[in-house]
Amino acid sequence: xxxxxxxxxxxLPLLLVFPQILISGVFFFYPAAQAIWQSLFIPDxxxxxxxxxxxxxxxxxxxDRFYRSSFITTAVFSTLxxxxxxxxxxxxxxxxxxxxxxxxxxRTMLIxxxxxxxxxxxxxxxxxxNTRVGVVSWYLAxxxxxxxxxxxxxxxxxxxxxASAWGRISYNFLFFFAALQxxxxxVIEAAAIDGARFWKRFFTIVLPLLSxxxxxxxxxxxxYSFFETFGVIHTITAGGPQQATTILVYKVFSxxxxxQDLGSSAAQSVVLLVVVGALTVIQFKYVEKRVHY
Amino acid sequence: xxxxxLEDVKKRFGNTEVIHGVSTDIKDGEFIVIVGPSGCGKSTLxxxxxxxxxxxxxxxxxxxxxxxxxxPMDRDIAMVFQNYALYPHMSVRQNxxxxxxxxxxxxxxxxxxxxxxxxxLQLEEYLDRKPKQLSGGQRQRVAMGRAxxxxxxxxxxxxxLSNLDAKLRxxxxxxxxxxxSRLGITSLYVTHDQVEAMTMADRMIVMNGGVxxxxxTPLEVYETPQTLFAAQFIxxxxxNILNAELKGGKAKLENGASLTCKSKLEIEAKIGLRxxxxxxxxxxxxxLMPLLAEPLGANTLIHGKLKNSSIPLxxxxxxxxxxxxxxxxxxxxxxxxxxxxxxAESGHRIS
Ligand SMILES: Nc1ncnc2c1ncn2[C@@H]1O[C@H](COP(=O)(O)OP(=O)(O)OP(=O)(O)O)[C@@H](O)[C@H]1O
Ligand SMILES: [Mg+2]
Numbered sequence: 092x093x094x095x096x097x098x099x100x101x102x103l104p105l106l107l108v109f110p111q112i113l114i115s116g117v118f119f120f121y122p123a124a125q126a127i128w129q130s131l132f133i134p135d136x137x138x139x140x141x142x143x144x145x146x147x148x149x150x151x152x153x154x155d156r157f158y159r160s161s162f163i164t165t166a167v168f169s170t171l172x173x174x175x176x177x178x179x180x181x182x183x184x185x186x187x188x189x190x191x192x193x194x195x196x197x198r199t200m201l202i203x204x205x206x207x208x209x210x211x212x213x214x215x216x217x218x219x220x221n222t223r224v225g226v227v228s229w230y231l232a233x234x235x236x237x238x239x240x241x242x243x244x245x246x247x248x249x250x251x252x253x254a255s256a257w258g259r260i261s262y263n264f265l266f267f268f269a270a271l272q273x274x275x276x277x278v279i280e281a282a283a284i285d286g287a288r289f290w291k292r293f294f295t296i297v298l299p300l301l302s303x304x305x306x307x308x309x310x311x312x313x314x315y316s317f318f319e320t321f322g323v324i325h326t327i328t329a330g331g332p333q334q335a336t337t338i339l340v341y342k343v344f345s346x347x348x349x350x351q352d353l354g355s356s357a358a359q360s361v362v363l364l365v366v367v368g369a370l371t372v373i374q375f376k377y378v379e380k381r382v383h384y
Numbered sequence: 385x386x387x388x389x390l391e392d393v394k395k396r397f398g399n400t401e402v403i404h405g406v407s408t409d410i411k412d413g414e415f416i417v418i419v420g421p422s423g424c425g426k427s428t429l430x431x432x433x434x435x436x437x438x439x440x441x442x443x444x445x446x447x448x449x450x451x452x453x454x455x456p457m458d459r460d461i462a463m464v465f466q467n468y469a470l471y472p473h474m475s476v477r478q479n480x481x482x483x484x485x486x487x488x489x490x491x492x493x494x495x496x497x498x499x500x501x502x503x504x505l506q507l508e509e510y511l512d513r514k515p516k517q518l519s520g521g522q523r524q525r526v527a528m529g530r531a532x533x534x535x536x537x538x539x540x541x542x543x544x545l546s547n548l549d550a551k552l553r554x555x556x557x558x559x560x561x562x563x564x565s566r567l568g569i570t571s572l573y574v575t576h577d578q579v580e581a582m583t584m585a586d587r588m589i590v591m592n593g594g595v596x597x598x599x600x601t602p603l604e605v606y607e608t609p610q611t612l613f614a615a616q617f618i619x620x621x622x623x624n625i626l627n628a629e630l631k632g633g634k635a636k637l638e639n640g641a642s643l644t645c646k647s648k649l650e651i652e653a654k655i656g657l658r659x660x661x662x663x664x665x666x667x668x669x670x671x672l673m674p675l676l677a678e679p680l681g682a683n684t685l686i687h688g689k690l691k692n693s694s695i696p697l698x699x700x701x702x703x704x705x706x707x708x709x710x711x712x713x714x715x716x717x718x719x720x721x722x723x724x725x726x727x728a729e730s731g732h733r734i735s
Pocket of ligand 2: 426428
């Protein structure tokens with residue numbers, strides 16, 4: 092049964108939602124409107140006047156080779172971050188689920204990385220892989236591997252992916268673990284009697300039953316890799332080398348605040364706004380259809 | 385198809401022993417019901433046979449082969465769970481075919497077996513539905529279907545009917561029994577419902593506190609219960625138990641009344657009288673002070689106390705019986721053949 096509270100008149104309900112509307116207005120709608128507005132202008136170098144260019148900023152943007160490649164970079168980056176943060180999390184959750192003793196300790200320890208702020212995590216990983224003083228790069232040098240993420244595109248991407256995904260493993264682990272614990276034991280036992288061994292049971296019974304959680308995490312992690320990895324990228328590679336790790340969000344920052352090209356930066360923000368909107372719509376459509384087995 | 389034997393099977397969880405050594409031999413095709421109160425170890429015993437719990441001590445053999453160390457899948461058994469444990473993301477058809485697919489049976493054979501089972505269980509129109517689109521009784525049938533398509537040697541049931549309403553329970557009880565005798569598959573069936581046990585079992589194992597109190601046919605257990613527990617657990621309403629002193633062919637009750645009995649023993653004992661064996665007799669020696677009459681239609685239960693005592697006593701009389709407003713003691717007598725004697729200390733039957 093749906094619970095409804097009915098109000099007489101509009102005064103009280105409006106008062107109650109006012110703080111939320113205020114916050115959304117100040118921190119979301121106003122900047123969003125401003126970005127859309129600014130994306131239609133090119134300001135002069137001193138910021139004193141702006142010239143209306145219509146969709147000129149967008150035209151310029153999509154003819155920009157670097158911007159288009161930033162889309163691809165973002166796609167690669169977010170796919171990798173999502174995979175690297177979800178697959179190990181699921182694996183660890185399966186192991187923890189099988190534990191009878193000490194699952195609590197194990198779980199607590201796995202949560203710790205989540206408490207580390209992205210920028211701090213970035214610095215930690217940067218130290219480990221520092222081309223001159225990093226521990227890991229020193230060991231790699233012993234193995235005759237010359238680690239240099241400052242120059243090597245692939246290595247730079249690998250490093251920001253790992254640094255971004257690392258803390259997320261904890262978060263994903265918690266969700267997977269809870270979902271695994273809620274799979275009825277008797278269903279697993281029935282499958283065991285039916286002749287399915289551990290991995291067979293995992294792929295034919297457990298994984299399908301986890302699909303609501305998996306899908307939820309998929310969306311959450313994609314959104315995370317799009318928007319919340321700025322700190323990691325800024326501290327580790329600053330988008331380099333040669334823009335190899337410049338994802339869309341980072342480009343908004345570097346073109347707008349570093350390059351001072353506010354018109355283009357605003358246009359990029361608008362594009363991102365559309366991307367988020369699309370992701371949200373897909374999520375809701377998909378959630379309604381697929382996730383209830 | 386196979387016989388199943390348990391030999392002094394014990395189960396310990398850590399240091400607590402919950403099954404204290406159960407032994408029995410179950411013949412091929414027999415329907416055995418394990419019955420007992422909650423927590424007595426029925427499920428644990430069944431799960432040991434299934435291979436879902438390890439056996440702490442003793443031996444379990446299926447078809448003469450020791451299975452203690454075998455995985456559930458290698459024991460050639462099928463199990464029906466209390467909550468059915470259907471795979472929620474699969475259709476009825478896929479649920480039934482799952483085990484056969486894993487056994488890599490040819491598709492044609494899988495289709496045939498599933499179709500046969502569906503026909504047998506009247507599930508044909510539901511084959512493409514998911515479990516959540518079925519009623520409780522239909523889910524129950526799917527669980528049965530999943531068990532029978534595999535054509536196992538032994539069926540294991542853990543309270544499969546306890547989630548159904550009373551009427552459906554009676555119907556499914558008959559269906560399961562009929563199906564089992566048609567297929568002739570050795571079955572082990574757990575329930576805490578003694579009516580289910582009485583009506584379905586070829587033989588039953590009455591369990592209490594991890595011990596098999598008695599193993600026998602329903603009639604054997606009813607007519608010659610071997611322990612006080614079995615006597616009181618089987619039969620509805622439960623048997624009346626009174627203290628008595630046996631002497632010279634008489635049993636002297638606590639309120640002084642004395643009954644004729646055939647025993648020549650001279651000891652303190654507990655005697656058992658089934659409510660349905662008490663017959664109305666104004667001159668009877670067993671005098672009941674009635675408190676409440678429960679009309680059940682075909683018969684009436686009269687609950688009260690033994691006269692001049694606080695010992696509860698229940699009698700069942702045929703037809704309708706109305707208590708008088710200010711009722712006096714009602715006299716009952718009992719055929720000496722229907723008296724049961726139990727050792728006051730051990731609770732074992734004295735013959
Ligand atoms: N995994 C376990 N660890 C420890 N003790 C257990 C475990 N499983 C069962 N027990 C104990 O074993 C005893 C028997 O349990 P079991 O589940 O076999 O009872 P049951 O006869 O099936 O009862 P019910 O009719 O309520 O299902 C209980 O006292 C229970 O507490
Ligand atoms: Mg049980």
